[in-house]
Amino acid sequence: MNKINIDTLLSNYQSGFSLEQPFYTAEEILNVEWKSIWRSHWIYAGNVAQIPKSGDYFIYKIQQDEIILIRGNNGQVHAHYNTCTHRGSAICLEQKGRAAKLVCPYHQWVFDKDGTLLNARMMPDDFCKGEYNLRPVAVETTEGLIFISLSKDPPDFSPIRESLGPFVKPYLVAESKVACIKNYTLRANWKLVAENFRECYHCGGAHPEYCNAVIGANLREDTTALTAEKNKTWEEKGLATKLIEVTPGTTSYAVRYPLRPGVESYSTDGKKVSIPMGAHPDHDAGVVGLVNYPNFWMDSVSDYIWTMRITPINVSTTDVEFCWLVDGKAEEGKDYQLEHLTAFWEITGDQDGQLCENNFKGIESNAYKPGPYGPVEDQVINFVDWCVTQLQSK
Ligand code: FES
Ligand SMILES: [Fe+2]
Known part of the structure; x- marks a missing residue:
């Protein structure tokens, strides 16, 4: 495909008409959408009935990121990137399941459901566990619907809560x-x-x-x-x-x-x-x-x-x-x-x-x-x- 000029395509957009072909077929456009849509807004992940008990989890994959949605000890929903803070291994290998603790399959670092690193075996005495908790993803629920945001600065969730x-x-x-x-x-x-x-x-x-x-x-x-x-x-x-x-x-x-x-x-x-x-x-x-x-x-x-x-x-x-x-x-x-x-x-x-x-x-x-x-x-x-x-x- 010829190189596309996104700015020209956007400025040519005529509301009331369907989009030009590259909006539907060009990876360059999807790359901008990943950033300006999928990593900027609240994204629906699933619902709390999918993870009724503490430790129940499911994975939601967006672009190259897998997100672990897991039910915590007190009913709250936590969301973490599925990448170990040791050397990056994926931690959950199944699409859904139940885990009392999240144990990395590579060197068995152990994380709590809220992402806290509980145990990193054979690391030196001065190793600071608090710096290696799982990387969190912003998560909100409204009436049992779970939304996540991959944005560093997620938008206000309250309009969604109030509407839905x-x-x-x-x-x-x-x-x-x-x-x-x-x-x-x-x-x-x-x-x-x-x-x-x-x-x-x-x-x-x-x-x-x-x-x-x-x-x-x-x-x-x-x-x-x-x-x-x-x-x-x-x-x-x-x-x-x-x-x-x-x-x-x-x-x-x-x-x-x-x-x-x-x-x-x-x-x-x-x-x-x-x-x-x-x-x-x-x-x-x-x-x-x-x-x-x-x-x-x-x-x-x-x-x-x-x-x-x-x-x-x-x-x-x-x-x-x-x-x-x-x-x-x-x-x-x-x-x-x-x-x-x-x-x-x-x-x-x-x-x-x-x-x-x-x-x-x-x-x-x-x-x-x-x-x-x-x-x-x-x-x-x-x-x-x-x-x-x-x-x-x-
Ligand atoms: S990569 Fe997870 S414990 Fe080493
Ligand atoms: Fe239809």
């Missing part, structure tokens, strides 16, 4: 249970996955199951009256309904919208898939749709949470992780059938994955040119504008 928190709270994520986690590798630039999940222009043509469940998803049904009526009921139940949009300087989007009347859940048959989750008294909470730029999506109904975490692997490959959470008391086989629970988002996710890969394939063509977004793609414009703004601040 009220919508997530009734699910009682800390007491919930992971029913299933699946990872998919898509041959598409990460921004195409994000863009796809910021519009429903494609839903009528691509998602029959989704359109059966969500009234208005085909963009042909007027939902104004139903939404107003439902908002009233939801507010009486104390459920958050206030739309939150991503505005300059913020990263969160939140909305609650109705399912089609008679539909109880996001399911292939319209029926509920599990018992109401957390504090939800019934199956009538509609859909909670949350986004946090750059990598967090949550689409949830009364009986389960579905989250999506997207992470670039390289400019043309993206890891997509789906996680399904159910009420902590729900028993598989009795209160929910795993296949019934996951079918809706597996089908819809496969459809979306295909669309993203098709989109990427076409963008790789020499004949690709930016095309115009329509009015129903306003949230895609919002996302792409946000990305360009971050790149300009590089």
Whole structure:
């Protein structure tokens, strides 16, 4: 590929049109994104139900860094770089597990869950252990959702907490249970996955199951009256309904919208898939749709949470992780059938994955040119504008 001039590309950007090809295909652009997006903002890592007990951990890989997310002795979540302070070996070699202590496999230095170096065998008496704790990563949680920041000076987390928190709270994520986690590798630039999940222009043509469940998803049904009526009921139940949009300087989007009347859940048959989750008294909470730029999506109904975490692997490959959470008391086989629970988002996710890969394939063509977004793609414009703004601040 010819050498690209990022400044020229950025100054040529026209809001309302899709991005020029190199934004989706050039490693140089991804390199700027690693810095100005992935290492500057709060990044969704996972949820506390993935690590319910002290010592439970999972690894989240961003670019060349593996981050250990581990539950401490008092329930708090710690985040450390997975690199030993002795000679740098990776410490956790499994993607998830449980460890009373973190023991480096190379020379067995022993670290506590909070990263404190406890034991460095055969080192001299004057060796100062306090200088060799694990290198920490900034970590915050809101209502059980775990975010990390690789920035030296992380942005204020409170706008995320205030935007997403009220919508997530009734699910009682800390007491919930992971029913299933699946990872998919898509041959598409990460921004195409994000863009796809910021519009429903494609839903009528691509998602029959989704359109059966969500009234208005085909963009042909007027939902104004139903939404107003439902908002009233939801507010009486104390459920958050206030739309939150991503505005300059913020990263969160939140909305609650109705399912089609008679539909109880996001399911292939319209029926509920599990018992109401957390504090939800019934199956009538509609859909909670949350986004946090750059990598967090949550689409949830009364009986389960579905989250999506997207992470670039390289400019043309993206890891997509789906996680399904159910009420902590729900028993598989009795209160929910795993296949019934996951079918809706597996089908819809496969459809979306295909669309993203098709989109990427076409963008790789020499004949690709930016095309115009329509009015129903306003949230895609919002996302792409946000990305360009971050790149300009590089
Ligand atoms: S590299 Fe970890 S103990 Fe030596
Ligand atoms: Fe979709």
